[in-house]
Amino acid sequence: MLQRTSKATFLPGAFVFPGGALDPDDASARAAQRVLGLDDARASLRLGLEAGGLAYWVAAARECFEESGILLAADESGRPVEPERAAALEQLRAPLNAGALLFSEFLEQQDLFIPAQEIAYYSHWITAPGRPRRFSTRFFIACAPAGQHGAHDRSETVHSVWVSPREAVERGRRGEIELIFPTRSTLTDLAPFPTPRAVLEHAKGLGDIEVNAACWALDHEGSQRLFRRADPPYYEIHWSDPEEKGDTCFVIQPGVAKRLDRYVTRITAPNPGAMTGPGTNTYLVGEDELAVIDPGPSIDSHIEKILAAGAGRIRWILATHTHVDHSPAAALLKAATGAQILGRPRPAHGNQDHSFAPDRVLADGDRLAVGNLNLRAIHTPGHASNHLCYLLEETRLLFTGDHVMQGSTVVINPPDGDMRAYLASLDLLLAEEIAIFAPGHGYLIGAPHREVRRLVAHRLAREAKVAAALKRRGEATPEELVGDVYDDVSPRLHPVAARSLTAHLDKLVAEGRARQASGRYILRTERSAP
Numbered sequence: 001m002l003q004r005t006s007k008a009t010f011l012p013g014a015f016v017f018p019g020g021a022l023d024p025d026d027a028s029a030r031a032a033q034r035v036l037g038l039d040d041a042r043a044s045l046r047l048g049l050e051a052g053g054l055a056y057w058v059a060a061a062r063e064c065f066e067e068s069g070i071l072l073a074a075d076e077s078g079r080p081v082e083p084e085r086a087a088a089l090e091q092l093r094a095p096l097n098a099g100a101l102l103f104s105e106f107l108e109q110q111d112l113f114i115p116a117q118e119i120a121y122y123s124h125w126i127t128a129p130g131r132p133r134r135f136s137t138r139f140f141i142a143c144a145p146a147g148q149h150g151a152h153d154r155s156e157t158v159h160s161v162w163v164s165p166r167e168a169v170e171r172g173r174r175g176e177i178e179l180i181f182p183t184r185s186t187l188t189d190l191a192p193f194p195t196p197r198a199v200l201e202h203a204k205g206l207g208d209i210e211v212n213a214a215c216w217a218l219d220h221e222g223s224q225r226l227f228r229r230a231d232p233p234y235y236e237i238h239w240s241d242p243e244e245k246g247d248t249c250f251v252i253q254p255g256v257a258k259r260l261d262r263y264v265t266r267i268t269a270p271n272p273g274a275m276t277g278p279g280t281n282t283y284l285v286g287e288d289e290l291a292v293i294d295p296g297p298s299i300d301s302h303i304e305k306i307l308a309a310g311a312g313r314i315r316w317i318l319a320t321h322t323h324v325d326h327s328p329a330a331a332l333l334k335a336a337t338g339a340q341i342l343g344r345p346r347p348a349h350g351n352q353d354h355s356f357a358p359d360r361v362l363a364d365g366d367r368l369a370v371g372n373l374n375l376r377a378i379h380t381p382g383h384a385s386n387h388l389c390y391l392l393e394e395t396r397l398l399f400t401g402d403h404v405m406q407g408s409t410v411v412i413n414p415p416d417g418d419m420r421a422y423l424a425s426l427d428l429l430l431a432e433e434i435a436i437f438a439p440g441h442g443y444l445i446g447a448p449h450r451e452v453r454r455l456v457a458h459r460l461a462r463e464a465k466v467a468a469a470l471k472r473r474g475e476a477t478p479e480e481l482v483g484d485v486y487d488d489v490s491p492r493l494h495p496v497a498a499r500s501l502t503a504h505l506d507k508l509v510a511e512g513r514a515r516q517a518s519g520r521y522i523l524r525t526e527r528s529a530p
């Protein structure tokens with residue numbers, strides 16, 4: 001890491017990774033000829049650009065040499081430059097830094113190449129709007145060639161140090177060095193890796209790299225706050241404020257209609273709680289004619305807000321499922337509007353809304369035309385056997401009900417809740433092109449496929465804990481296992497967790513890995529020789 005000079009206009013005094021702006025020469029044909037193993041088409045695809053991607057690899061290698069003296073270069077066959085030679089070439093940093101020597105010239109004169117396969121694209125950060133300068137920065141990972149030590153350039157940077165990510169984070173925490181957010185976040189992500197090579201291999205294996213674009217939004221009193229990708233409202237802010245005006249409100253306020261985009265408005269019901277988060281989200285979809293998705297609990301003030309926002313345009317009422325926090329308002333809303341109710345009938349078990357009576361029963365794949373828009377039902381049993389998600393095909397926004405919710409884990413409550421079905425229904429979503437999730441509780445959820453994979457991994461990790469706990473005891477009831485399996489969850493929530501635990505055990509039974517006898521679960525051991 002390098003410390004920037006206190007005279008720098010940007011980040012004075014901060015400890016940073018070597019790097020800097022693209023130079024016109026980075027995109028030159030001459031520079032491209034000095035890159036091994038990557039062309040502009042593939043580089044651009046990797047970075048999500050139309051063209052010009054290769055220049056970033058050139059810039060990464062150039063800035064690394066100019067700022068830190070580490071020469072990421074190889075001969076034509078890809079053999080890294082010898083440390084003695086790299087040391088001898090260090091004297092050319094000054095003319096490179098001064099612009100008297102172009103990096104492509106330097107590589108040509110020395111007959112050196114940039115080993116692009118050894119420089120892996122890792123992350124993309126964009127600073128928040130509203131400042132005179134805005135930065136779009138790509139981070140790359142490379143291992144320093146053996147024998148090269150590097151040093152700061154004594155102009156832009158005044159100090160340099162080799163430090164493990166973990167220690168750098170610690171020093172930052174102690175206030176010994178200044179780290180800005182993307183640097184600290186990156187160091188924190190790198191800390192668990194055992195070796196630099198492991199980081200490089202990880203970076204090479206990453207799929208699409210998602211941008212982390214800091215954004216501004218307002219609280220309910222109009223004060224601005226900065227958000228980044230790890231913050232729950234991040235994707236919703238970008239979705240509802242694509243022009244980055246910074247004037248969208250990030251607070252979910254029950255009863256206050258929130259315009260999410262041209263077609264979708266959300267009204268959150270005043271039923272917050274441990275299972276409902278900020279409250280149940282009711283969505284109004286359409287322009288001249290509206291569909292209401294999940295009218296919510298039968299609370300008068302909530303129904304009034306829906307009717308006010310609907311302004312005489314409500315034609316359809318859709319339920320994702322018939323739990324009591326999602327569909328009971330349907331009957332009253334129908335009485336007030338004459339709208340048609342769509343969904344699947346309530347199942348026999350679970351905490352169901354007995355008033356729900358669909359005028360049209362939807363099956364997987366059924367479409368509803370809402371003006372020029374199309375909602376397609378996707379049957380997603382698991383949380384509830386009659387659960388439907390609705391895909392707004394024009395914008396690829398998926399209304400997920402309780403199949404995926406933001407801020408908490410979905411409860412799978414047998415017998416209507418079914419863990420095997422739930423995991424299969426999550427897999428279904430991976431086959432759909434989806435831009436964003438609009439859940440039954442909480443904010444819009446971005447990077448939907450990544451979220452689905454995270455949820456599946458989370459459930460499978462829990463399942464492994466269930467199997468291990470059952471193995472230790474030989475046999476047990478869910479109540480006996482819950483403390484072991486949900487040791488990361490507040491005991492207050494253990495009664496609810498015991499329901500999902502039962503669902504995990506039932507899955508093990510269905511797969512022949514356990515059996516159940518009068519409420520006790522017994523692990524089936526593989527019949528192998530002792």
Ligand SMILES: [Zn+2]
Binds near residue numbers: 321323383384402
């Ligand atoms: Zn539910």
